[in-house]
Amino acid sequence: MEVMNFLNEVTSRYPEAISFGPGRPYEGLFEVERIGYYLDAYKRYLSEELGRTPDEVRTMLFQYGRTNGQIHELVARALRNDEGIQVSPESLVVTVGCQEGMFLALRALFRDPLDVLLVSSPCYVGVTGAARLLNIETVHVPEGENGTDPETVRRTVAGLRAAGKRPRALYLVPDFSNPTGTCLPLPARHQLLELAEEDDLLLLEDNPYGFFTRTGSGLATLKALDRRQRVIYLGSFAKTCFPGARVGYVVADQQVQAPDGSRTLLADELSKIKGMVTVNTPAISQAVIGGMLLTHDFRLREANKPAADFYRENLAVLLDCLERLLPPERREAAGIHWNAPEGGFFLTLTLPVPADNALLEESAREHGVIWTPMRYFYPDADGDADGGAGPDQDPDPAPDSGGGHQMRLSLSYLTPQQVTEGARRLVALLERSCL
Amino acid sequence: MEVMNFLNEVTSRYPEAISFGPGRPYEGLFEVERIGYYLDAYKRYLSEELGRTPDEVRTMLFQYGRTNGQIHELVARALRNDEGIQVSPESLVVTVGCQEGMFLALRALFRDPLDVLLVSSPCYVGVTGAARLLNIETVHVPEGENGTDPETVRRTVAGLRAAGKRPRALYLVPDFSNPTGTCLPLPARHQLLELAEEDDLLLLEDNPYGFFTRTGSGLATLKALDRRQRVIYLGSFAKTCFPGARVGYVVADQQVQAPDGSRTLLADELSKIKGMVTVNTPAISQAVIGGMLLTHDFRLREANKPAADFYRENLAVLLDCLERLLPPERREAAGIHWNAPEGGFFLTLTLPVPADNALLEESAREHGVIWTPMRYFYPDADGDADGGAGPDQDPDPAPDSGGGHQMRLSLSYLTPQQVTEGARRLVALLERSCL
Numbered sequence: 006m007e008v009m010n011f012l013n014e015v016t017s018r019y020p021e022a023i024s025f026g027p028g029r030p031y032e033g034l035f036e037v038e039r040i041g042y043y044l045d046a047y048k049r050y051l052s053e054e055l056g057r058t059p060d061e062v063r064t065m066l067f068q069y070g071r072t073n074g075q076i077h078e079l080v081a082r083a084l085r086n087d088e089g090i091q092v093s094p095e096s097l098v099v100t101v102g103c104q105e106g107m108f109l110a111l112r113a114l115f116r117d118p119l120d121v122l123l124v125s126s127p128c129y130v131g132v133t134g135a136a137r138l139l140n141i142e143t144v145h146v147p148e149g150e151n152g153t154d155p156e157t158v159r160r161t162v163a164g165l166r167a168a169g170k171r172p173r174a175l176y177l178v179p180d181f182s183n184p185t186g187t188c189l190p191l192p193a194r195h196q197l198l199e200l201a202e203e204d205d206l207l208l209l210e211d212n213p214y215g216f217f218t219r220t221g222s223g224l225a226t227l228k229a230l231d232r233r234q235r236v237i238y239l240g241s242f243a244k245t246c247f248p249g250a251r252v253g254y255v256v257a258d259q260q261v262q263a264p265d266g267s268r269t270l271l272a273d274e275l276s277k278i279k280g281m282v283t284v285n286t287p288a289i290s291q292a293v294i295g296g297m298l299l300t301h302d303f304r305l306r307e308a309n310k311p312a313a314d315f316y317r318e319n320l321a322v323l324l325d326c327l328e329r330l331l332p333p334e335r336r337e338a339a340g341i342h343w344n345a346p347e348g349g350f351f352l353t354l355t356l357p358v359p360a361d362n363a364l365l366e367e368s369a370r371e372h373g374v375i376w377t378p379m380r381y382f383y384p385d386a387d388g389d390a391d392g393g394a395g396p397d398q399d400p401d402p403a404p405d406s407g408g409g410h411q412m413r414l415s416l417s418y419l420t421p422q423q424v425t426e427g428a429r430r431l432v433a434l435l436e437r438s439c440l
Numbered sequence: 441m442e443v444m445n446f447l448n449e450v451t452s453r454y455p456e457a458i459s460f461g462p463g464r465p466y467e468g469l470f471e472v473e474r475i476g477y478y479l480d481a482y483k484r485y486l487s488e489e490l491g492r493t494p495d496e497v498r499t500m501l502f503q504y505g506r507t508n509g510q511i512h513e514l515v516a517r518a519l520r521n522d523e524g525i526q527v528s529p530e531s532l533v534v535t536v537g538c539q540e541g542m543f544l545a546l547r548a549l550f551r552d553p554l555d556v557l558l559v560s561s562p563c564y565v566g567v568t569g570a571a572r573l574l575n576i577e578t579v580h581v582p583e584g585e586n587g588t589d590p591e592t593v594r595r596t597v598a599g600l601r602a603a604g605k606r607p608r609a610l611y612l613v614p615d616f617s618n619p620t621g622t623c624l625p626l627p628a629r630h631q632l633l634e635l636a637e638e639d640d641l642l643l644l645e646d647n648p649y650g651f652f653t654r655t656g657s658g659l660a661t662l663k664a665l666d667r668r669q670r671v672i673y674l675g676s677f678a679k680t681c682f683p684g685a686r687v688g689y690v691v692a693d694q695q696v697q698a699p700d701g702s703r704t705l706l707a708d709e710l711s712k713i714k715g716m717v718t719v720n721t722p723a724i725s726q727a728v729i730g731g732m733l734l735t736h737d738f739r740l741r742e743a744n745k746p747a748a749d750f751y752r753e754n755l756a757v758l759l760d761c762l763e764r765l766l767p768p769e770r771r772e773a774a775g776i777h778w779n780a781p782e783g784g785f786f787l788t789l790t791l792p793v794p795a796d797n798a799l800l801e802e803s804a805r806e807h808g809v810i811w812t813p814m815r816y817f818y819p820d821a822d823g824d825a826d827g828g829a830g831p832d833q834d835p836d837p838a839p840d841s842g843g844g845h846q847m848r849l850s851l852s853y854l855t856p857q858q859v860t861e862g863a864r865r866l867v868a869l870l871e872r873s874c875l
Contacts, residue, residue: 070684249505249722281539290724
C-alpha cells in the first residue's frame with residue numbers, strides 16, 4: 006500500500022528510465038478490436054448453445070445477475086483442460102479480479118481473533134493488505150530457494166498452536182512466486198497437502214503465472230493434487246486474458262458450517278459476503294472473458310503461447326545479460342547473486358549492499374533504471390507493526406532475511422531490447438555501488 | 441441476506457405469479473446492440489477529445505488502471521448538470537456498483553468499536569449487510585411518513601453520546617426511499633445538514649431513484665445543499681444506465697486525517713481500501729458507462745425521461761387500481777392504507793393483519809401475486825441480534841413499528857398491464873384475509 010508510493014513517485018520523476026518495477030502483463034499482445042468480437046462470441050453462445058431468447062440474453066448482459074457469476078461453467082471447463090482441476094461449477098465464485106477473491110476468502114475463513122493467516126514470505130502485498138483491512142493477524146513463513154518449506158510451515162503451526170493461536174490457512178504462490186520467482190517442487194507440494202490435512206490447515210493457492218514456464222509444461226497445481234478439499238484456488242484472468250476486465254475466481258469446494266450450523270459449500274458462504282461487497286461481477290466483463298474462453302475452446306494455456314514465448318525470451322535475455330556482464334568470478338567476489346526462475350514475471354537479485362530507497366533513487370537518477378526493493382514485500386516495511394513474524398515464528402532466517410539487500414526485477418512489461426539495455430544500466434549501478 | 445431466501449424461494453416455486461418483489465429496473469428499455477456503440481463513443485472520446493494515442497487507448501481499456509477510476513471527470517460533469525452538485529473529479533471514487541461505495545465508506549469511517557452507524561429504518565439491506573460484514577454497530581432511526589425525522593435523529597445521537605458511543609454517520613435515501621417510498625421534505629434536508637454540522641455527524645446519502653419523480657422535477661439532494669462537506673454521496677448508475685455494468689461512485693470531498701496524521705481527501709483514503717478489495721473498477725464497464733454519459737451529453741436525467749415516464753405510469757396505475765378497488769370507506773373500515781409516493785420504485789401497503797411469510801405463501805399459491813414483507817428491512821428480521829434499535833434508541837415508535845403489518849410493493853419490474861392485474865390479485869388476497 007503506502008510502501009509502494011516511493012516507487013511510484015520515482016517512476017513518475019524519471020519517466021525515461023527503464024523500469025523493472027511493474028508486474029503488469031505486456032500490452033503488445035492486446036487488441037482493442039477484439040473486445041466486440043469476444044462479446045459477440047459470448048452472445049452467440051447464450052443464444053445458440055444455451056438456447057436463450059433475445060430477452061434472456063438482454064437480461065444476462067444488462068440486469069443484476071447471479072452473485073457467484075454467470076461464466077462459472079465456462080471457467081470450470083477451462084480449469085479442467087488447462088490445469089486438470091475437476092470441480093463442479095457450483096463451487097466457483099467469479100470475482101472482481103483475484104483480489105476480491107482473496108478478500109472474500111479471508112472474510113469467510115477468519116472469524117475469531119485467535120485465527121491466524123500464514124503467508125509465504127516475502128509476500129504479495131495484495132493479500133497482506135486485505136488481511137490488514139479485515140484485522141486478521143498474519144504470520145510470515147520465510148521462503149527458501151525453492152519457495153515455502155513444508156517443515157518450516159509445520160514448525161510455525163506448532164509454535165502458534167502452543168501459543169494458543171489458531172492457524173487457519175497458508176497463502177502461497179507455488180508457481181513463480183511474486184515477488185521472488187521461486188517455484189515449489191512437486192514433493193513439497195505433496196508434503197504441504199499432507200501437512201494441511203494433518204494440521205487442519207487450508208492452503209490458499211494463488212496462481213497468476215503458472216502458464217508462463219521456460220520449459221513449456223509446469224508442475225501440477227496444489228488444487229489438481231488436492232484429494233481432500235484442502236486447497237482454495239485463487240484464479241486470475243489478469244495475465245492470461247487481460248487485467249482491465251477485472252475478472253478472477255475462487256474455487257471453494259469445501260464443505261463448511263454455515264453460521265446457522267448447517268453444512269454448506271464454502272462457495273455459498275463467499276456468495277453471501279460478495280453480495281455485500283460488489284453484488285455481482287460486472288456482466289460485461291464476464292461476457293468478454295467468457296467470449297475469450299469460448300474463442301480459445303477453453304484452452305487458455307494454448308492461447309497464451311505467444312505471451313509465454315514473450316516472457317520466456319525476456320527472462321532468457323535478462324539471465325544471459327547478467328551472466329555475460331557479471332561472470333561467476335566477478336559476481337562471487339562481490340557477493341552478488343540471483344536466482345534463475347523456470348518461469349513467471351520475476352527474478353531476485355541479491356547485493357552486498359542495501360537495496361533500499363536511497364539506492365533506488367540513485368539508480369533512477371544516475372543510471373536510468375528502476376526496480377522494486379524486496380523489502381517492500383516484507384512485514385513492517387512501512388514501519389507498521391501488523392503481526393509480522395517475530396523470532397518465534399521465524400525459526401530459520403536466511404542471512405538476507407527481510408529482503409534488505411534484494412531487488413525484485415520484473416520483466417513482464419518490457420521488450421527484449423529494453424531488458425538488454427536495462428540489464429546494462431543495472432550493472433552500471435552495481436559497478437558504482439558494489440563492484 | 442438470509443432473510444430474502446424465503447422470497448426468492450416462493451418466487452421460484454410460483455413462476456407464473458405477478459411479482460411486486462424485485463427492485464430491479466425495467467428491462468424493456470435496454471438494447472443489447474448499444475453496448476458496442478457506447479464503447480465506441482468512449483474510445484472516440486479518448487482519442488479525439490483527449491488526444492490519446494492508439495497505444496494509450498489500449499492501455500486504458502486492457503491494463504490495470506487508476507484505483508479511483510478513469511471516468512471520474514465525465515461523472516463530475518453529469519453530476520453538475522443533473523444534480524447541481526459541484527465537486528472536483530479528484531473527490532470521486534468510481535466503484536463496482538454503489539454497494540462497493542457503501543462498503544468502502546463504512547470501512548474508512550468506522551475504525552473504533554465505539555463508532556455507531558445510524559440508519560434510517562426500515563432500511564435497504566445492502567448497507568446493514570455491509571455494516572455487519574465489518575462488525576459495525578448499527579442503530580435504527582425509525583422513519584415517519586416523510587422519511588427521516590431530524591428531531592428523532594438528534595435525540596438518538598444525544599442518547600448514544602450519553603451512553604459513551606460515537607455516532608459517526610447516518611445512512612439514508614432521501615428521495616423515494618427503498619423500501620418505503622418516502623421522500624424527505626426540503627426543510628428537513630436543511631435541518632439534517634445543520635444537525636450534522638452541530639453534532640459532528642456525516643450523512644451517507646444514497647440516491648438511486650432521484651430521477652424518477654411523478655412531477656418531473658425533484659428536490660435538491662443533500663449533497664447539492666451541502667456547504668460544509670457533511671455529505672458523502674453514494675451514486676449509482678444501476679437504475680439510470682443499467683445494473684449489469686456494476687458502476688457506481690462515491691463523492692468523498694471531505695478533508696480527513698490519514699492514519700499517519702496528515703490531512704488528506706477522504707476519496708484518497710477510500711482509494712487505499714479499494715486497492716485491497718477490487719484494485720479498480722473494470723475498465724470495460726467504465727467505458728460503457730462513460731460512452732453513455734458522452735452520448736447523452738452528460739445529462740442522464742433527460743436521457744432517463746422514457747424510464748421516468750414508464751415508472752410514473754406504473755405508480756399511477758397501481759394507485760388508481762387500489763383506489764378503485766378499495767375506496768376510502770371500505771379500506772378505512774378494514775384498517776388498510778398505503779402511501780402515495782411522489783416517485784421511485786416502491787410503495788408501502790399497511791394491513792390490519794400480519795404481512796408475514798405465511799401470508800406471502802398464501803398470496804403466491806392462492807392468488808398468484810408476490811410482494812416483500814416489510815419486516816425484512818428491519819433489524820433482527822432473521823433472528824440475528826446485530827445491534828438493532830432497543831427502546832432507548834427508538835424514542836417515538838409508530839404503531840406498526842417493525843413492519844410486521846406492511847408490504848413493500850415494487851412496480852419497477854412490471855408492465856402497466858401486469859400492475860393492473862397484480863393489483864386485482866392483491867385485493868383478492870386482502871378480501872380473503874382482512875376485508
